[in-house]
Amino acid sequence: MKFIERKVLKQKPGKDEPLGFGHYFTDYMFTMKYTKEKGWHDPQIEPNEPVKFDLATTIFHYAQGIFEGMKAFIQPDGSIAVFRPEENWARMNRSAERMCIPQFPADVVEEGLEELLKIEKDWIPTKPGTALYIRPTIVATRVMLGVHASTEYLFFIILSPVGSYYAHGLEPTKLLVEDFYVRSAIGGTGEAKCLGNYAASMKAGEEAEEKGFDQVLWLDAKDKKYVEEVGSMNMFFVIGGEVVTPALVGSILPGITRKSCLQVLRDKGYRVSERRISIDEVIEAAKNGTLDEAFGTGTAAVISPVGLIQYKGVDYVINGGKMGEITKMLYDTITGIQYGKLEDKYGWRKIVK
Numbered sequence: 001m002k003f004i005e006r007k008v009l010k011q012k013p014g015k016d017e018p019l020g021f022g023h024y025f026t027d028y029m030f031t032m033k034y035t036k037e038k039g040w041h042d043p044q045i046e047p048n049e050p051v052k053f054d055l056a057t058t059i060f061h062y063a064q065g066i067f068e069g070m071k072a073f074i075q076p077d078g079s080i081a082v083f084r085p086e087e088n089w090a091r092m093n094r095s096a097e098r099m100c101i102p103q104f105p106a107d108v109v110e111e112g113l114e115e116l117l118k119i120e121k122d123w124i125p126t127k128p129g130t131a132l133y134i135r136p137t138i139v140a141t142r143v144m145l146g147v148h149a150s151t152e153y154l155f156f157i158i159l160s161p162v163g164s165y166y167a168h169g170l171e172p173t174k175l176l177v178e179d180f181y182v183r184s185a186i187g188g189t190g191e192a193k194c195l196g197n198y199a200a201s202m203k204a205g206e207e208a209e210e211k212g213f214d215q216v217l218w219l220d221a222k223d224k225k226y227v228e229e230v231g232s233m234n235m236f237f238v239i240g241g242e243v244v245t246p247a248l249v250g251s252i253l254p255g256i257t258r259k260s261c262l263q264v265l266r267d268k269g270y271r272v273s274e275r276r277i278s279i280d281e282v283i284e285a286a287k288n289g290t291l292d293e294a295f296g297t298g299t300a301a302v303i304s305p306v307g308l309i310q311y312k313g314v315d316y317v318i319n320g321g322k323m324g325e326i327t328k329m330l331y332d333t334i335t336g337i338q339y340g341k342l343e344d345k346y347g348w349r350k351i352v353k
Contacts, residue, residue, distance in 0.1 A: 002044035024160055056145055077340075099194050
């Protein structure tokens with residue numbers, strides 16, 4: 001694989017400097033190009049520097065682009081581990097199919113990622129709650145106006161040392177149920193990790209933040225009745241001892257942390273359901289005292305407890321506004337596996353060699 005050396009390296013953030021999320025980026029990136037004539041070609045590691053695009057480039061006009069989110073962790077023996085990357089590559093190729101983007105060779109990008117991580121190992125933070133965030137992305141690069149799938153693409157992977165996704169860390173989040181705006185409908189692009197989904201969510205998210213909430217809890221587009229997901233997380237509820245998460249009906253993202261949590265819960269003997277759950281069922285459980293816990297799951301936040309939900313102007317406090325037992329168990333289990341502190345009986349840690 002071709003390697004282009006950077007002449008001057010960046011200054012890394014200090015060990016005690018707050019990282020936040022997505023503010024710092026490493027020296028190098030992985031890139032690969034696609035043309036109709038050559039297919040995917042020229043994989044290389046090059047300096048992470050600004051790239052020049054013509055203003056008529058397809059991505060700017062028709063949002064034909066997809067991305068993924070992954071994390072790398074330093075293990076107790078000093079090695080590097082990535083959490084379930086094969087799941088991300090498979091999901092990314094499913095997103096690519098939905099967005100008319102050519103399938104990419106997962107083995108090539110996995111090799112590129114591993115080489116990139118070896119080069120950037122010193123960028124991986126080691127303080128509790130930190131990681132190296134991995135952002136693989138594909139964007140359409142043909143210079144053309146017209147609503148057609150591009151015939152040229154750029155695949156790139158950039159890296160960012162990060163802390164907690166939320167500024168308040170594991171303090172329970174506050175969610176505002178959104179019953180006007182729509183993020184995605186069945187038959188749309190909700191189950192693909194494409195750029196437009198996130199643009200569509202911003203208006204509601206901004207309004208929620210102005211009101212003091214962390215995120216929006218989306219309802220289905222057709223009936224505004226069924227719970228779907230949070231802007232950056234899949235959603236779980238613990239109601240009367242049953243752990244419930246919305247079913248994958250085509251309008252929400254099939255989360256990899258979600259999938260991992262379901263496997264852990266079932267292995268530990270919890271009663272788990274993947275089904276459509278109405279907001280009325282959630283609110284009724286909050287009223288009658290059977291809504292024991294609520295939490296979100298996602299690569300960025302890992303497991304995030306939810307302490308309050310507001311629906312139609314009424315606040316519903318969950319578990320006294322504190323993290324619940326099941327939420328804590330899942331957080332400790334998933335992060336324990338990621339950081340190499342717990343046995344990885346599922347084979348979820350991919351060690352970079």
